[in-house]
Amino acid sequence: MIEFLRDFQNMSMYLAYNTNVDAIIYLNEKHIQTLIKEFGAENVKKRMQEYPREINEPLDFVARLIHALKTGKPQSVPLMSYEVDKWFNSRFEHGVERIGGQVGIIANLLANLDFKKVIAYSPLLGKKQAEMFVRRDNLLYPVVENGKLILKKPLEAYKEDDPVKINRIFEFRAGMRFNLGNEVIEVPYSGRFIVACRSEEFARVETSSNFKPYLPEIGEMVDGAILSGYQGIRNHYTDGKNANYYLRKAKEDIKLLKKKKDVKIHVEFASIQDRDLRKKVIFNIFPLADSVGMDEAEIAHILSVLGYRDLSDRIFTYNRIEDTILGAKILLDELNLEVLQIHTIYYLMYITHRDNPLSEGDLLKSLEVGTTLAATRALLGDIKRPEDVKVGLNIPFNEKGEYVKLRLEEALSKMRTREYKIVITPTRIVKNPVSTVGLGDTISAGAFASYLSLLMRKGAY
């Protein structure tokens, strides 16, 4: 771990596209029981069966929230209606505000880990948003002035009139119990349920036309790029644009970043409820990425739209290692990725093709960076300096760790895996985390950065 922290000081990273404010609400049993009482258990059950993929009225929210609590899985559902937004304000206290979005979370993490340079881009940068980035010289936002690219501190670059997106995060904890009619539900795992704001003004996920020509220069400047936010794209826009338009633009961006130097790109996947959009993001974006990261609910969702429904259901329900390996092999091959990283509550997994320059031992070290950073963040709330990771190193691997290793051995001996390198590490789990939102982003950032540093040490990048 310590050796990676040293390497990070010489590394630079580009991040795009999504940052927002997370308003975190810590759910308790009373909140849940009150909601069920208000809407009626039968209505909630019926709506759960209908499985709304958007929140257009409060009952949609209640149904999807209870579904998430029942499975204990991390989920994110788009909020489409301004009226429902007002309903939330009347029903829940606003909550603790933290920076959110893959860009926001990862930018602050890498800057505080003393990376040489972190260039964080999002199409909108309002004042409140800019204030939430850490104030450090190594965290910069790109602007173009008088035809020149300038990297500025977010506080010197924000635009007064840019709106700030607020997502509502409902944190839930394992062991919470409540009644849904005659059914007693106990939440099996801790996690978060995201109500993701999808107003059109925030859905234009793209690089501004004046900054776009500088992407080749940015690609040359950095050691890697982490891209995310594609989940914010809509199928249709009021000006006639559509998802195809934004995905074409997104593909151009990746090609431009790679134009002067074949800079490695990590894509952090996030939940996309709309099946068509999900499929489009997978087919348009993944083949251009070198590395992709996601959680267990997300790999299940992806396999479902690729036609592997049974496997998808099994992963979502049981999270068994052999199923995840099978699904991971499919994704790696069908989308021709260099490396795929999957984070789940009990274990993290890497899968690469056999010819990957890193050894299994190297890959394992890289995953350990990911889980150590997540444990540190879970315990402290934020990672403020490199030394903080000592705290994470003292968090033991979870109690299922030995079982996880055994199941991996078993799966490797039974399955056809000779063409791959597959490694798994148990997670270091903090019992009472400050919050869980963003822990996956933290894992992926740490894993990808350490993956790159290992490639560089080997002279393979």
Ligand SMILES: Nc1ncnc2c1ncn2[C@@H]1O[C@H](COP(=O)(O)OP(=O)(O)O)[C@@H](O)[C@H]1O
């Ligand atoms: N209490 C905890 N302590 C340490 N790590 C955790 C804890 N809870 C969750 N994690 C890790 O965080 C991951 C969450 O990832 P993900 O669902 O992608 O979250 P997000 O998208 O909010 O960043 C889990 O898969 C697990 O590895």
Ligand SMILES: O=P(O)(O)OC[C@H]1O[C@](O)(CO)[C@@H](O)[C@@H]1O
């Ligand atoms: O999908 P959106 O609206 O870009 O938001 C991403 C969400 O995922 C997170 O980045 C966590 O992974 C949250 O901080 C944020 O609310």
Ligand SMILES: [Mg+2]
């Ligand atoms: Mg995630």
